[in-house]
Amino acid sequence: MRALCWEGAGALAVRQVPDPELRNAHDMIVRVRRSVTCGGDLPLLAGRVPEAAAGEVLGHEFLGEVVEVGPEVRRHRVTDRVVVGAAVACGACWFCRQGLLACCDNGTSGTAAEPEWGQPAAGCYGRPARLGGFAGGHAEFVRVPYADVGAFAVPEEVDDDRAVFAADAAPAGWHGAELGGVAPGDVVAVWGAGAVGQLTAAAAVAHGAARVIVVDEHDDRLRMAARHTGAEPLDHRSVDVLAELRERSGGRGPDVCVDAAGPPPGPARWPGGGPDGGAALREAVHACRKGGTVVVLGGGSAFVDRFPLGAVTDKGLAVRGGSRAGPRAIPALLDRMARGELVTEHLATHRLPLDRGADGYALFRDRADGCVRAVFTP
Amino acid sequence: MARTGRLVGALTRTARDAVAAARRRRARAGTDPRPARWQVVTVTGRPEQVLPAGRWPEPLRRLDGAVEVWARPAPGGRGTELAVRPLGGRTALPGFAAHLVGDDPGRFLRQVLRETRQLLETGEVLRADRSPPDRPGAAR
Numbered sequence: 001m002r003a004l005c006w007e008g009a010g011a012l013a014v015r016q017v018p019d020p021e022l023r024n025a026h027d028m029i030v031r032v033r034r035s036v037t038c039g040g041d042l043p044l045l046a047g048r049v050p051e052a053a054a055g056e057v058l059g060h061e062f063l064g065e066v067v068e069v070g071p072e073v074r075r076h077r078v079t080d081r082v083v084v085g086a087a088v089a090c091g092a093c094w095f096c097r098q099g100l101l102a103c104c105d106n107g108t109s110g111t112a113a114e115p116e117w118g119q120p121a122a123g124c125y126g127r128p129a130r131l132g133g134f135a136g137g138h139a140e141f142v143r144v145p146y147a148d149v150g151a152f153a154v155p156e157e158v159d160d161d162r163a164v165f166a167a168d169a170a171p172a173g174w175h176g177a178e179l180g181g182v183a184p185g186d187v188v189a190v191w192g193a194g195a196v197g198q199l200t201a202a203a204a205v206a207h208g209a210a211r212v213i214v215v216d217e218h219d220d221r222l223r224m225a226a227r228h229t230g231a232e233p234l235d236h237r238s239v240d241v242l243a244e245l246r247e248r249s250g251g252r253g254p255d256v257c258v259d260a261a262g263p264p265p266g267p268a269r270w271p272g273g274g275p276d277g278g279a280a281l282r283e284a285v286h287a288c289r290k291g292g293t294v295v296v297l298g299g300g301s302a303f304v305d306r307f308p309l310g311a312v313t314d315k316g317l318a319v320r321g322g323s324r325a326g327p328r329a330i331p332a333l334l335d336r337m338a339r340g341e342l343v344t345e346h347l348a349t350h351r352l353p354l355d356r357g358a359d360g361y362a363l364f365r366d367r368a369d370g371c372v373r374a375v376f377t378p
Numbered sequence: 379m380a381r382t383g384r385l386v387g388a389l390t391r392t393a394r395d396a397v398a399a400a401r402r403r404r405a406r407a408g409t410d411p412r413p414a415r416w417q418v419v420t421v422t423g424r425p426e427q428v429l430p431a432g433r434w435p436e437p438l439r440r441l442d443g444a445v446e447v448w449a450r451p452a453p454g455g456r457g458t459e460l461a462v463r464p465l466g467g468r469t470a471l472p473g474f475a476a477h478l479v480g481d482d483p484g485r486f487l488r489q490v491l492r493e494t495r496q497l498l499e500t501g502e503v504l505r506a507d508r509s510p511p512d513r514p515g516a517a518r
Contacts, residue, residue, distance in 0.1 A: 090499060109506065
């Protein structure tokens with residue numbers, strides 16, 4: 001089959017690779033219909049993931065049709081149209097039973113799955129062995145482990161272009177609002193107006209926030225966020241963000257601040273020298289009201305220095321993080337999509353055949369031509 | 379005074395190095411008397427389900443004779459704490475296990491415990507996809 005493979009720092013190519021196979025009884029094979037770029041791929045693309053091997057198939061946000069199921073799969077049949085969550089989780093361990101599927105104990109295996117800074121969490125498609133070694137969805141076919149836990153039938157009235165965002169971007173945004181405990185009447189500030197930032201803003205509105213403010217430096221993204229979520233745009237190039245946020249929250253500061261700006265900078269991530277993940281986090285900590293909550297979304301953060309710990313302790317902030325949402329919210333999000341309450345297809349600013357996957361990632365990486373997300377069709 | 383301090387420092391370093399060297403020799407000979415650290419995981423289920431009739435689950439069972447095991451209820455109804463450590467000191471894993479783990483049995487045992495937990499909780503050990511170098515006939 002054809003698949004978009006990482007070839008080394010900055011290099012992607014569509015190659016012929018062997019078709020996936022059922023390797024566990026809970027697996028199924030999906031013929032991919034749509035897959036999406038994600039900012040979480042950029043550190044790998046830039047060569048900042050040392051354990052990555054040339055030939056890895058990228059992509060952890062995808063949707064497709066079931067073509068083969070393992071003997072223990074109960075909820076899916078061949079020909080089902082499914083969206084697959086980015087996190088590979090068992091659904092049976094203590095963490096999964098608490099609803100913490102992104103913290104699954106059994107989503108990876110092998111000694112490579114022991115990260116140096118802590119315990120192994122859920123696996124992820126299109127990532128090296130530390131996250132399970134599961135091939136990604138930028139391909140004609142993909143193997144889906146624990147299929148009954150991570151894959152969900154798509155309602156007939158939701159088309160592929162909308163539903164594919166239920167794989168990860170929309171759950172990440174929902175997760176951000178939930179982690180922040182967004183409640184009716186809250187003022188919420190979101191750093192980053194990419195797909196996850198916009199969907200965090202939409203989730204905050206859905207949770208009843210009175211005012212949602214999105215901070216970014218790209219006019220087109222800010223306009224899109226305002227048009228589709230009702231959020232107030234703040235261009236940090238032209239305003240004093242902290243002063244604006246104080247003013248727009250009655251001098252208190254936002255109740256919930258979400259850093260959805262993505263991983264810290266790298267040579268390919270921020271070619272224009274824009275704000276990095278650490279800068280957004282620091283600003284969020286300084287902006288947040290006393291006793292408020294700061295949420296950090298996105299993987300690949302690794303280490304961020306100059307963290308304003310004094311502001312956290314003096315203001316009594318809660319800081320919460322999540323690199324992957326887990327699939328728990330996907331059914332409810334698909335229902336919202338079916339009712340027209342969650343619209344996502346505008347985020348697919350570029351639709352390309354899989355064979356042009358490298359071009360799509362270049363557009364996405366460089367924010368060129370107003371690219372928010374590139375969607376591929378095999 | 380400074381000379382005396384330097385001398386004490388040198389003697390301390392010499393003694394510490396000698397102890398460390400003896401410890402390394404004992405470790406190489408498999409006779410290090412210090413007990414190895416317990417490796418522990420928490421598994422869903424009661425102890426009698428994790429170790430039914432005292433019988434060790436797979437793949438832990440394959441290490442019978444090389445490790446010791448205990449299980450006890452985890453607090454808060456979180457299941458069972460299952461622990462394992464090598465018998466007879468730090469490098470006592472025999473044969474193939476020793477070949478696999480070199481001088482870090484802890485890493486190997488953590489992996490065995492993770493697989494044991496996966497088998498107990500999901501019924502199988504999760505397998506990765508074939509890595510790029512392992513793919514048969516991959517056309518590049």
